[in-house]
Amino acid sequence: xxxxxxxxxxxxxxxxxxxxxxxxxxxxxxxxxxxxxxxxxxxxxxxxxxxxxxxxxxxxxxxxxxxxxxxxxxxxxxxxxxxxxxxxxxxxxxxxxxxxxxxxxxxxxxxxxxxxxxxxxxxxxxxxxxxxxxxxxxxxxxxxxxxxxxxxxxxxxxxxxxxxxxxxxxxxxxxxxxxxxxxxxxx
Amino acid sequence: xxxxxxxxxxxxxxxxxxxxxxxxxxxxxxxxxxxxxxxxxxxxxxxxxxxxxxxxxxxxxxxxxxxxxxxxxxxxxxxxxxxxxxxxxxxxxxxxxxxxxxxxxxxxxxxxxxxxxxxxxxxxxxxxxxxxxxxxxxxxxxxxxxxxxxxxxxxxxxxxxxxxxxxxxxxxxxxxxxxxxxxxxxxxxxxxxxxxxxxxxxxxxxxxxxxxxxxxxxxxxxxxxxxxxxxxxxxxxxxxxxxxxxxxxxxxxxxxxxxxxxxxxxxxxxxxxxxxxxxxxxxxxxxxxxxxxxxxxxxxxxxxxxxxxxxxxxxxxxxxxxxxxxxxxxxxxxxxxxxxxxxxxxxxxxxxxxxxxxxxxxxxxxxxxxxxxxxxxxxxxxxxxxxxxxxxxxxxxxxxxxxxxxxxxxxxxxxxxxxxxxxxxxxxxxxxxxxxxxxxxxxxxxxxxxxxxxxxxxxxxxxxxxxxxxxxxxxxxxxxxxxxxxxxxxxxxxxxxxxxxxxxxxxxxxxxxxxxxxxxxxxxxxxxxxxxxxxxxxxxxxxxxxxxxxxxxxxxxx
Numbered sequence: 001x002x003x004x005x006x007x008x009x010x011x012x013x014x015x016x017x018x019x020x021x022x023x024x025x026x027x028x029x030x031x032x033x034x035x036x037x038x039x040x041x042x043x044x045x046x047x048x049x050x051x052x053x054x055x056x057x058x059x060x061x062x063x064x065x066x067x068x069x070x071x072x073x074x075x076x077x078x079x080x081x082x083x084x085x086x087x088x089x090x091x092x093x094x095x096x097x098x099x100x101x102x103x104x105x106x107x108x109x110x111x112x113x114x115x116x117x118x119x120x121x122x123x124x125x126x127x128x129x130x131x132x133x134x135x136x137x138x139x140x141x142x143x144x145x146x147x148x149x150x151x152x153x154x155x156x157x158x159x160x161x162x163x164x165x166x167x168x169x170x171x172x173x174x175x176x177x178x179x180x181x182x183x184x185x186x187x
Numbered sequence: 188x189x190x191x192x193x194x195x196x197x198x199x200x201x202x203x204x205x206x207x208x209x210x211x212x213x214x215x216x217x218x219x220x221x222x223x224x225x226x227x228x229x230x231x232x233x234x235x236x237x238x239x240x241x242x243x244x245x246x247x248x249x250x251x252x253x254x255x256x257x258x259x260x261x262x263x264x265x266x267x268x269x270x271x272x273x274x275x276x277x278x279x280x281x282x283x284x285x286x287x288x289x290x291x292x293x294x295x296x297x298x299x300x301x302x303x304x305x306x307x308x309x310x311x312x313x314x315x316x317x318x319x320x321x322x323x324x325x326x327x328x329x330x331x332x333x334x335x336x337x338x339x340x341x342x343x344x345x346x347x348x349x350x351x352x353x354x355x356x357x358x359x360x361x362x363x364x365x366x367x368x369x370x371x372x373x374x375x376x377x378x379x380x381x382x383x384x385x386x387x388x389x390x391x392x393x394x395x396x397x398x399x400x401x402x403x404x405x406x407x408x409x410x411x412x413x414x415x416x417x418x419x420x421x422x423x424x425x426x427x428x429x430x431x432x433x434x435x436x437x438x439x440x441x442x443x444x445x446x447x448x449x450x451x452x453x454x455x456x457x458x459x460x461x462x463x464x465x466x467x468x469x470x471x472x473x474x475x476x477x478x479x480x481x482x483x484x485x486x487x488x489x490x491x492x493x494x495x496x497x498x499x500x501x502x503x504x505x506x507x508x509x510x511x512x513x514x515x516x517x518x519x520x521x522x523x524x525x526x527x528x529x530x531x532x533x534x535x536x537x538x539x540x541x542x543x544x545x546x547x548x549x550x551x552x553x554x555x556x557x558x559x560x561x562x563x564x565x566x567x568x569x570x571x572x573x574x575x576x577x578x579x580x581x582x583x584x585x586x587x588x589x590x591x592x593x594x595x596x597x598x599x600x601x602x603x604x605x606x607x608x609x610x611x612x613x614x615x616x617x618x619x620x621x622x623x624x625x626x627x628x629x630x631x632x633x634x635x636x637x638x639x640x641x642x643x644x645x646x647x648x649x650x651x652x653x654x655x656x657x658x659x660x661x662x663x664x665x666x667x668x669x670x671x672x673x674x675x676x677x678x679x680x681x682x683x684x685x686x687x688x689x690x691x692x693x694x695x696x697x698x699x700x701x702x703x704x705x706x707x708x709x710x711x712x713x714x715x716x717x718x719x720x721x722x723x724x725x726x727x728x729x730x731x732x733x734x735x736x737x738x739x740x741x742x743x744x745x
Contacts, residue, residue, distance in 0.1 A: 012366055016363050027308065056368070062372060106311065113356075116359070
C-alpha cells in the first residue's frame with residue numbers, strides 16, 4: 001500500500017555506517033594495529049560519507065523533517081548536481097568506498113554496513129527515486145492590506161454622515177428610526 | 188516557571204524512579220561480571236591471555252542479556268491492558284507508569300545498541316589477542332589454531348564469530364529503520380525490519396555454542412599461578428626451597444571447560460510470553476466484524492459502526508483495524524468513540540481521511556459523491572469489505588474516571604478518546620469517582636465540532652436536568668481566525684455560547700481550575716498536537732498552583 005521510499009532508509013544506514021567507519025578507523029589508528037593505513041583511510045572515508053549523507057532529501061509527499069543545521073550541507077551537496085542527485089551514482093560510490101575498509105579488522109563492520117546501505121540505494125535508484133534538496137520556502141506573507149481588500153458592502157444601519165454631523169446643533173433631529181426592528185425576543 | 192518539587196514529583200517521580208532502578212540494575216550487573224572475570228581464580232589464565240577485553244566483553248554481554256529480556260515485556264500490549272484494568276495495580280501512580288511502556292522499550296533498545304558496540308569492540312580486541320598470544324602451555328585455552336592466525340579467519344570459522352556478525356547486521360537493520368523520520372513516513376520498513384527480532388533471538392540463543400571462552404575447573408588442585416613440576420620460581424633461584432613452597436607446586440595440569448550458554452535462561456521467558464501474546468491477538472482478531480453503518484462527517488471524517496461477538500471495551504481504549512481489501516499487512520490504530528454496552532452492542536470509531544490507507548478504505552465503504560445511483564428493482568445491500576479488529580488496548584485516557592476533577596484537552600480529531608468518555612457519562616455518571624470534568628476542544632474549523640455536537644448537547648442537557656450544572660464545563664475554541672463563523676442552529680445553543688475564537692490561554696484556564704478545586708488532584712489528559720501537550724506538561728510541573736496538583740497524562744500513537 002503506498003510507495004515506500006527506500007532512499008530515506010538507505011540514508012540513515014549510510015550515515016550510521018559512516019560513523020561506524022570513523023570509529024573503527026580511530027581505534028585502528030590509535031592502537032597502531034597491523035594494517036593501520038586502512039584505518040587512516042577509513043577515517044577519511046567515514047567523514048566523507050557522513051558529510052554526503054547528513055542532509056536529508058525531500059520526501060515525495062508529505063512534510064520532510066530536516067536534520068538540525070543541515071542547510072549548509074544541503075547547499076554543498078546540491079552543488080554537485082547530478083552526481084549527488086542520482087542514486088545509482090551514490091550506490092556505486094558507497095560500494096567503492098566500502099571495499100578498502102574490509103581489509104582491516106577494526107573497520108570491517110563499517111564496510112559491511114556501508115555495503116548494505118549501497119544495496120538499498122541501488123534498490124531506491126531502480127524504483128526511480130531522486131535526491132531533492134530541502135530548501136526553505138520563500139513564504140509569501142499576506143500583506144496586511146489584503147485582508148481589508150473587501151470593505152463591507154453595506155453600511156451598518158445608521159443614517160449617513162450628514163445627518164450625524166448635525167447632532168450637536170439639533171438634538172431632536174438626531175433621533176431617527178432604526179430601519180431594522182430590534183425586538184427583545186429573537187426568533 | 189518555578190519548578191515546585193511536589194508537582195514535579197507527582198508528575199515525573201514514578202518514571203524517574205523506574206529509570207534509576209533500571210540503570211542501577213545494569214550498572215550492578217556490569218560491575219559484578221567485570222570483577223568476576225578480572226579477579227576470579229578460574230579466569231586467571233584467560234585474563235592473562237586476553238586482558239581487559241575479556242572483562243569488558245563479558246560484562247557488556249551480561250548487560251545485553253538483561254536488556255534483551257526486558258525489551259520484550261513492554262510490547263505485550265494485551266497483558267498491559269489486562270494489568271491496567273484489574274486491581275492488581277491498585278495505585279494510580281503505578282498505572283501511570285504503564286503509559287510509558289513504549290519509552291521503556293526504546294530505552295532498552297538503545298542500551299542494547301550501545302552495549303553491542305562495546306561488546307563487539309571488546310571481542311575484536313579479544314580475537315586479536317587470541318591470535319597474538321597463542322599459548323603453547325595451555326592449548327585447551329586457545330581459540331586460534333596457531334600463533335598469528337588471521338583474526339578475520341577466526342571470526343569466520345567459529346560459531347560465535349559467524350552468529351555475531353549476523354546479529355550485528357540484523358541489529359543494524361533494525362536500528363536504522365527505527366528513527367522517528369522513518370516511522371512517520373514509511374512505517375512498513377520499520378514494522379518489517381522490527382519483526383526480524385525473532386531471527387535475532389534465535390541466533391542470540393546459539394551465539395555461545397562452541398565455547399570460545401573457557402574457565403578452569405580444577406582451581407583447588409591447580410591454583411592459578413602455581414609452579415609446574417619442572418619449573419622453578421624466579422625469585423627463589425638458587426635458594427633452598429622453603430617448606431611453604433610445596434603448596435605452590437601444581438598437583439595437576441589445568442583443565443578448562445567452556446561455558447554453558449546462558450542467554451536462553453534470560454531470554455526464553457519473555458520471548459515465549461511475547462509469542463503467546465501475538466498468537467492470542469491473532470486468534471482474537473481472526474473473527475471478522477460486521478460493519479453496521481458508515482457515516483460521513485464534515486472535515487473529512489468518517490464514522491464506522493461495527494458489531495463483533497464477545498467484544499468488550501472500556502472508554503479510552505483503542506483498537507487496531509486491518510482491512511485485507513486495502514492492504515493485507517497494514518494495521519492501523521483508532522480510538523474507540525463508542526463502546527459496546529448492555530443495551531447497545533455496536534462500537535464505533537471516527538477516522539480522519541488523511542493518507543492512502545484511510546482514503547482507500549473510505550472508497551471501499553462509501554460511494555464517491557457525484558456518482559449517479561441507479562434505482563434498482565431489488566434492494567441491493569451495500570457490500571462492505573471484510574474488516575478485522577484487534578484489541579481493545581488500554582491507554583492513559585481510561586483514568587479520566589478515577590480522578591475527582593479531570594481536565595481533558597483535545598486537539599482536532601484527538602477528541603476521540605474523550606468522546607467515548609462522554610458517551611459513558613451519558614449512560615450514567617453517578618458510579619464514577621469523577622465529580623467535575625473540564626472539556627477543552629480546540630479545532631481549526633468550526634465544522635469539526637459537528638462530529639460530536641449532538642453528544643455534547645445531550646450530555647449538557649442531561650446534567651442540567653439532573654441538577655448538576657457544574658459537572659461538565661465545556662470550552663470550545665476555533666483556532667483559525669480568518670472567517671468568523673458561528674453555530675447558528677438553535678439546538679446547538681449550549682455549544683455556540685461556549686465557543687471562543689482564537690487559541691486557548693492555558694494559564695488562565697489552569698488558574699480558574701485551581702481556584703475552583705482547591706486541595707484536589709486534577710488529572711490533565713491531552714490528546715493533540717505536540718505544542719499543546721508540551722505547554723500543558725510544563726504548566727503541570729510548575730508549582731504555581733498552591734494546594735492543587737495537576738497530574739499530566741498524554742495519549743499518543745506514534
